[in-house]
Amino acid sequence: MTKPTLSHQGPNHELSAMGCPHQVSDVDLFGHGxxxxxxxxxxxxxxxxxxxxxxxxxxxxxxxxxLLTKYEDIERVVKDxxxxxxxxxxxxxxxxxxxxxGKRLPPIxxxxxxxxxxxxxxxxxxxxxxxxxxxxxxxxxxxxTAMIEDCANRLIDRFADRTVIDFIQDFARxxxxxxxxxxxxxxxxxxxxxxxxxxxxxxxxxxxKGHRNILSEAxxxxxxxxxxxxxxxxxxxxxxxxxxxxxxxxxxxxxxxYQALDRKLTDLEVNGVVYAMIIGGLETTQYALEEAAxxxxxxxxxxxxxxxxxxxxxxxxEEAMRLRSPTQGLSTRINRDDEVFxxxxxxxGSLLHLRFGAxxxxxxxxxxxxxxxxxxxxxxxxxxxxxxxRVCPGAGISRLEQNLAWRILLxxxxxxxxxxxxxxxxxxxxxxxxxxxxLNIGETSSPQVDLNN
Ligand code: HEM
Numbered sequence: 510m511t512k513p514t515l516s517h518q519g520p521n522h523e524l525s526a527m528g529c530p531h532q533v534s535d536v537d538l539f540g541h542g543x544x545x546x547x548x549x550x551x552x553x554x555x556x557x558x559x560x561x562x563x564x565x566x567x568x569x570x571x572x573x574x575x576l577l578t579k580y581e582d583i584e585r586v587v588k589d590x591x592x593x594x595x596x597x598x599x600x601x602x603x604x605x606x607x608x609x610x611g612k613r614l615p616p617i618x619x620x621x622x623x624x625x626x627x628x629x630x631x632x633x634x635x636x637x638x639x640x641x642x643x644x645x646x647x648x649x650x651x652x653x654t655a656m657i658e659d660c661a662n663r664l665i666d667r668f669a670d671r672t673v674i675d676f677i678q679d680f681a682r683x684x685x686x687x688x689x690x691x692x693x694x695x696x697x698x699x700x701x702x703x704x705x706x707x708x709x710x711x712x713x714x715x716x717x718k719g720h721r722n723i724l725s726e727a728x729x730x731x732x733x734x735x736x737x738x739x740x741x742x743x744x745x746x747x748x749x750x751x752x753x754x755x756x757x758x759x760x761x762x763x764x765x766x767y768q769a770l771d772r773k774l775t776d777l778e779v780n781g782v783v784y785a786m787i788i789g790g791l792e793t794t795q796y797a798l799e800e801a802a803x804x805x806x807x808x809x810x811x812x813x814x815x816x817x818x819x820x821x822x823x824x825x826x827e828e829a830m831r832l833r834s835p836t837q838g839l840s841t842r843i844n845r846d847d848e849v850f851x852x853x854x855x856x857x858g859s860l861l862h863l864r865f866g867a868x869x870x871x872x873x874x875x876x877x878x879x880x881x882x883x884x885x886x887x888x889x890x891x892x893x894x895x896x897x898x899r900v901c902p903g904a905g906i907s908r909l910e911q912n913l914a915w916r917i918l919l920x921x922x923x924x925x926x927x928x929x930x931x932x933x934x935x936x937x938x939x940x941x942x943x944x945x946x947x948l949n950i951g952e953t954s955s956p957q958v959d960l961n962n
């Protein structure tokens with residue numbers, strides 16, 4: 510097996526809080542500053558240790574965690590939910606048992622609380638997706654095209670008189686925030702507050718320790734205090750929209766007859782669906798846009814290529830996400846039986862950390878894995894959104910947002926280059942993204958008017 514080379518090593522790999530690993534024993538994917546060298550680590554792991562045992566860090570006392578980095582292993586896990594049930598199922602079973610036994614429930618978020626009734630098993634999970642989220646953020650997401658275009662254009666208008674922008678603050682962060690607020694039916698004026706609650710939701714994925722993203726007790730307490738405010742805010746909107754529905758997702762959820770359970774949704778259940786949309790829909794797409802912008806700066810010929818042939822934008826979006834997976838890894842599955850991965854026996858009951866970011870540059874799956882290749886065969890087979898029956902339900906709207914954003918940015922901006930002052934340091938946690946991205950964009954043009962409308 511040939512070792513992949515870092516053919517277009519970007520500047521974000523030069524600065525580091527942690528030393529760059531040179532051999533597999535140096536690798537620690539979860540240490541402080543590890544984000545700066547994840548891709549060097551993946552090359553070492555693929556070559557020498559594609560399955561790593563994480564002693565004592567399973568889901569239950571006395572069990573271990575296992576880090577999987579190979580495409581074939583992760584694909585096998587996510588496509589077989591019977592042999593590799595989601596960790597959340599265990600949590601739901603524990604909640605159901607505690608309720609039956611009349612025990613006091615631990616503090617849980619609205620999403621988990623709603624899952625107990627709404628989607629506790631595979632069949633109901635499927636119905637939940639097909640009936641409740643697909644029409645809004647899955648295959649039905651195209652209904653939001655005009656709204657997303659309007660959000661993207663308004664953001665560009667705001668920085669039209671500047672030649673240097675912080676791409677994150679000016680575009681990549683607010684775009685998914687505006688899209689989610691409009692889709693759910695929250696006023697755009699509430700975005701700063703919604704963003705604060707969104708930060709609380711993802712706190713474990715940013716500040717949590719180890720592969721299980723564990724927050725300290727004090728951090729968890731602060732998180733739940735914030736999330737309580739969010740729950741009340743959503744509840745207020747649910748009550749109002751139930752009484753007087755508008756054209757938005759929350760209104761629709763309050764009215765829909767959920768066929769799988771042959772009834773309407775309760776307020777708590779609507780709250781849970783909204784929670785899932787916010788936790789899944791903000792930072793993920795933000796980082797996808799931000800990393801794609803870096804790739805455009807790293808490949809100076811790409812801008813004009815995409816401008817000349819916008820049909821390539823779709824492939825660019827997929828390749829950019831494959832190369833820089835926003836969700837690098839999640840510890841979401843438990844193996845029911847003993848399993849063998851790459852010759853390593855993983856005992857039943859272990860917690861599997863699925864390293865999507867590594868699978869997406871696995872040299873046994875991808876030729877020249879670190880190269881951007883817009884003509885790659887079947888390039889959507891990447892595991893950026895996972896795969897199988899639990900694949901990310903919001904992939905449709907995220908892809909749409911990214912495709913429309915790049916089409917409009919390419920139309921309205923003359924170009925995109927790094928401006929001076931970038932540190933390229935990544936945010937901590939399990940997502941791949943920088944905290945700021947200063948870009949030179951030149952002179953912005955007006956939105957293109959569609960004369961057919
Ligand atoms: C580039 C953007 C995104 C990436 C990389 C991403 C990635 C992922 C991944 C890897 C999973 C885990 C799937 C599994 O367990 O097999 C997931 C789950 C999920 N995503 Fe996304 N996602 C993105 C955007 C979105 C958006 C826009 C939404 C909402 C509108 C969303 C909502 C969710 C939800 C609710 C789940 C949990 C599903 C469950 O209950 O199992 N995601 N996502």
